[in-house]
Amino acid sequence: MxxxxxxxxxxxxxxxxxxxxxxxxxxxxxxxxxxxxxxxxLPGYDNSAMDGYAVAGTGPWTVVGAVRAGGVPHPSPLRPGTAVEIATGAPVPPGTRAVLPVEHAVHKGRRVAGTVPDGKHVRRRGEDCPExxxxxxxxxxxxxxxxxxxxxxxxxxxxxxRRPRVAVVVTGDELETSGRPRPGRVRDAIGPMLPGLLRAAGAEEHGLLCRSLPIRLQPRRKRVPTSRSAAARIRLLPVGLVTWLADRPDGLTAALTEGDADVVVVCGATSAGPADHLRGVLQALRADVRVNGVACRPGHPQLLAVLLDGRCVVGLPGNPFAALAAGLTLLAPLLATLGGHRVPAPLTARLTGPVTPHHQDTKLVAVTRSGSTATPTGHDRPGSLWGAALADALAVIPPEWDGGEAELLPLPS
Structure with missing residues (x-):
């Protein structure tokens, strides 16, 4: 697509x-x-926009009282040639012609003099917004x-x-969730990245609690039960609400059928290899697959499906930068719509660095913005988040791009 x-x-x-x-x-x-x-x-009553004197008629004026914000209004309309000392926000008495700022007032005993245009420094009821x-x-x-x-x-x-509830499932037998990865293993980067993407899209993280994969939530870490079979199927994030699953279809089936999140995001398992089970599980669940691969780089093996009960499944690739690109492609607009947000006007910029369009796919390029221009950061291979970490947006480069302005997808800060 x-x-x-x-x-x-x-x-x-x-x-x-x-x-x-x-x-x-x-x-x-x-x-x-x-x-x-x-x-x-708004405002709810005629009031003073300045500290000074509410005056009636022409000056000089005899000061006949004082009015403070939140205090008792002046008991009677002002007569020509009189004034009341007044504070910002205080109600002006009926008959007020203008407010003479205190810094412009010349004092002569109980009288003040000065020049002020008619209506100046008086905020009239409803002039900002009528009821x-x-x-x-x-x-x-x-x-x-x-x-x-x-x-x-x-x-x-x-x-x-209400905010969409989103459960995040990261799959992969090769993943490590802390420290330096052992030989032949890789440190998971998608699990730490996705919560920020969800919050920026107006969603809330929702823990995955399945009957067939019972999870006990403790103050600082979630643990699997002592059952060996369950422990073989699931590995969990030490702190947070992201769930790790091994590359097996049974745990994935439970994650999609027994939770109550509005959206389940599955990271990995979206390609066509022997360990990629998401499409087979969705087929077995008779899900309606709306997007089955997108013509973009990185992030081609992404998908969107709707389960029989109306909940959505978004499949993201296992490569971290590809997962980020797919998250902005499918997940972000899906969550914005669920949350009731309007579609924002496109943000565009002219690219200052060399970018070569792909002959048939849309390229998503990490860039930094500066005014009306954007500069590619580089370091944006599908498996690396280095370039994205330096960037504040992804530039959308369609195959037909002619080097002019490109649409930008802002990255969550």
Whole structure:
């Protein structure tokens, strides 16, 4: 499948998850399931934008009182030729023509003088936003500023789509999970990499708890039971929620059928070798395979399937950089759609270094951005994350690329 078609297939495979109402602080990074409207006018009353004097008529003015933010409003309208000392944010009395800033005021006993245009430094009720106006649209990702805007408009909770729950399974008899790998073995890099990718996509890690592969979760590490048969099938990450499986189909079948995650990500087992069981397991489970290989480099042997119960399986290659490229190709748009997020506008840049397009596949090239340009980092062979670790984006180079601007996929920071 063409790279762009594969990404669209990932978006089309799912719909946003159900909506939940959460306190403001818990909604950060989630997508709105309904618009946020102003419950009150902003500002809610006529108030001063400066410390100074609320004045009526022309000066000089006799000071007849003082008003503080949060204090008691002035009891009566201002008469021409009078003023009240006022603090920023305090309600201006009816009849106020303008606010004379304190630094521009000339004091003469109980009188002040100065020049200020009509309406200056007075914030009128509703001039920023009238009551009922839509502040944030559905599918907007809630930012820190968005939380503040919602609170300012009178909200204590927000209706958002819940985060997708994702279980990560890394397969491979050759993998080591700590220290220096022994001869003939390799240190796993995908397990430590994926949680950051999931969080950046708005998902949450979800531990894999299967009846046929019982797991006991302890404070600092997860352990398999003492059963020799179970221990032969599964190896687990010392700290975290990533699960390691040996290259056998039975553990993979259990991981796909007995968990309750919305998405199961299987790393490795996606190619056509004797130890690659994912396609056979999906066929036995009668899964609907929506993407079965993508014409991109690295990351060709990736797949997307939908199980009979509607949960999704994303298969990533076993090479680390290929897994990252596939994660941004299929997994990221799938999770964004599940979370209810809108598709962002493409980010583009002009590449400053030499890049040769592939004759038929889309190339994903690690680059660093600087303004409107991007420079390849190199060191981006499928089995190495060195180049990606130096980069902040992957440049998308289609076969027909003519050397102009290229789309960029930002890498999670």
């Amino acid at each position: 063409h790279w762009a078609d594969a990404r669209q297939a990932a978006r089309d495979a799912v719909k946003p998850l159900e909506a939940v109402e959460l306190p403001l602080a818990d909604a950060l990074g989630m997508a709105l399931a309904s618009p946020v409207r102003a419950l009150v006018a 009922g106006r839509e502040l944030l649209a559905t599918a907007t990702t809630v930012t820190a500023a968005g939380l503040g805007a919602a609170a300012q408009a009178g909200h204590d909770t927000l209706l958002v789509h």
